[in-house]
Amino acid sequence: MPRDPAWRGRLIGAAVVLLVLWPMLVQAEFKPWILWDAQSLAATWQFLASFVPPAHSLEFLQLVAISSWETIAMATAGMALAMLGAIPLTLLVTERLSISRIGSGAVSPLAATVRHAVRALLVLLRSVPELVWALLLVRIVGLGPTAGVIAIALTYCGMLGKVYAEILESSDAAACNALLNNGSGRLKALLYGALPESAAELVSYTIYRWECAIRGSVVMGFVGAGGLGQRMDESMKMMAGNELATMLIVFVLLVAGADAVSAMLRRRLA
Numbered sequence: 001m002p003r004d005p006a007w008r009g010r011l012i013g014a015a016v017v018l019l020v021l022w023p024m025l026v027q028a029e030f031k032p033w034i035l036w037d038a039q040s041l042a043a044t045w046q047f048l049a050s051f052v053p054p055a056h057s058l059e060f061l062q063l064v065a066i067s068s069w070e071t072i073a074m075a076t077a078g079m080a081l082a083m084l085g086a087i088p089l090t091l092l093v094t095e096r097l098s099i100s101r102i103g104s105g106a107v108s109p110l111a112a113t114v115r116h117a118v119r120a121l122l123v124l125l126r127s128v129p130e131l132v133w134a135l136l137l138v139r140i141v142g143l144g145p146t147a148g149v150i151a152i153a154l155t156y157c158g159m160l161g162k163v164y165a166e167i168l169e170s171s172d173a174a175a176c177n178a179l180l181n182n183g184s185g186r187l188k189a190l191l192y193g194a195l196p197e198s199a200a201e202l203v204s205y206t207i208y209r210w211e212c213a214i215r216g217s218v219v220m221g222f223v224g225a226g227g228l229g230q231r232m233d234e235s236m237k238m239m240a241g242n243e244l245a246t247m248l249i250v251f252v253l254l255v256a257g258a259d260a261v262s263a264m265l266r267r268r269l270a
Contacts, residue, residue, distance in 0.1 A: 050241025054249060061246070064231065068250050071227035074145045074220075075213035078152025083206070085153065086160035093118045094165045096176050096194065097186045118161075126158025134220040148225030152213050163205055171197045200266055207262035214254055 004010070034040055091097060093115055100108035133151035141147050168190070176193035184192075195202075221229020228247055235243040 047239075047241060050239065051245035053242060054245035055240070055242040056246065060243065064228070064247060064250055067226075067228045067231045067247075068254065070145060071214060071217045071221070071229070072254065074148045074217040074225070074227055075152065075210060078149045078217070079156060079206075079210050079213050081149065081153035082156035082160055082209075085157040086164060089118050089122060089157070089161040090164040090168070091186055091190060093122065093161060094168045094190075094194075096169055096171075096173055097180075097189050099180060099186055122158045122161045124158070125154050126156075126162065128155065130155040130216045131219055131223065134225050135223050138224050143224040143226070145226045148217055148220045148227070151220060151225070152216060155216075156209055156213060160206070160209060164202060167198050167201050167205065168194045203265050204262060207258060207265060211255055211258035211262070214258060218251060 035044075095115065098111055098115075100111040130151040133154050134147050137147035137150050141150070171194050175197070176189045179189040179193045180186075217225070217227050218229040218232070221227045221231070222233045224230065228251065232244060232247050235247065
């Protein structure tokens with residue numbers, strides 16, 4: 001069998017990756033073998049055995065349905081607010097839609113300053129995880145979904161603004177340039193120049209973020225933001241594995257539903 005001519009480079013590359021990765025694993029105190037000691041295996045088996053059968057009493061299912069709806073509402077309201085903030089910020093931060101660069105091709109100092117300031121704002125918003133925002137907001141607005149909605153809106157506004165701008169920047173510039181050079185405004189250049197080509201990708205990313213918002217809403221329930229996460233926290237404290245199993249099944253169905261919606265919208269926009 002002929003020898004792979006690139007074997008030396010692959011071997012050196014693998015060694016370098018291992019040398020870089022190993023100190024990180026040590027720093028992170030990554031010890032996967034703990035999962036396989038006798039005490040951990042016994043605790044795992046005892047906990048998983050309590051998952052069967054999942055809780056299915058009518059009263060509990062009604063409680064889960066209400067909590068699930070609260071989680072979806074929290075994620076959807078947070079995403080709607082995030083988009084309300086992200087869309088105008090995207091208009092400002094996307095260089096392709098800049099009117100000041102028409103003619104000379106250079107962006108004016110004022111436009112560049114505004115763009116950098118908006119980018120800094122987007123960095124600030126997405127740098128703080130939604131869980132941290134929720135912890136801060138719970139102290140301000142109290143326990144309940146309001147803290148979760150605002151936390152999702154703040155963090156996801158930063159994420160959406162950044163990625164929306166990157167998607168628009170990567171689209172074909174010809175249509176936008178033609179509109180801007182003929183006197184079109186920034187908004188019309190976005191609607192008729194950039195959106196037709198980027199719509200599918202923008203919708204796909206937005207639905208993916210909505211799916212992430214649903215997962216984030218569940219996590220924020222653990223700090224008092226309500227919804228399915230708060231019910232899961234209560235069941236975990238009571239070691240009620242059968243209730244956890246039911247809520248995990250509902251959680252998987254919610255994510256699968258978001259994935260199906262995303263696929264349907266992509267097909268319609270294709």
